[in-house]
Amino acid sequence: AQTVTQSQPEMSVQEAETVTLSCTYDTSENNYYLFWYKQPPSRQMILVIRQEAYKQQNATENRFSVNFQKAAKSFSLKISDSQLGDTAMYFCAFMNVNAGNMLTFGGGTRLMVKP
């Protein structure tokens, strides 16, 4: 079974600054995807960014980028130029392609962007 660990329960950042959220995972699989999902207060979960395990290049989506270290089983999310609307719970997630695309989440990091 896969496990996903987010070691930072809460973080805060000043508006316009950069913040990095950490995630580690444990798996023996080679065919998988990694994701960061955002869950704003009282709103639904939305996808922020995804990374295919077979790709060495780190994924980037506008202000969001990841640092994927496959050997270390680490997958951190960097948010640049933080905005107030980035305030949310952020969940790291692992998808096992060999298990029917089963998606396992970490415990989450609560991010507060301060004005």
Place this chain on the structure above:
Amino acid sequence: EAEVAQSPRYKITEKSQAVAFWCDPISGHATLYWYRQILGQGPELLVQFQDESVVDDSQLPKDRFSAERLKGVDSTLKIQPAELGDSAMYLCASSTRQGLVGANVLTFGAGSRLTVL
């Protein structure tokens, strides 16, 4: 934009009562997931369907929980009897069939928040 529909949005019930949640995935999505999210924690997979078949229900407490997707479209998650520890958000998500483009991207519904008194 297509959405995953869930109802009810909120449900308050007393322990030992029965409760049911409904999910209508995005049209054409073959894979449907039910997650339970306790406040302040990450979602935990309860059951995953591919069409009408269960892919995984290893974390579903089968003594009180049941899930079905009879025609491979919408799905119902039932709890009977409800217990205090079942208070949580129940999230439904869907994706295209495994192997197709976009199959690794889940679209989530707004969730059904259950409070058991």
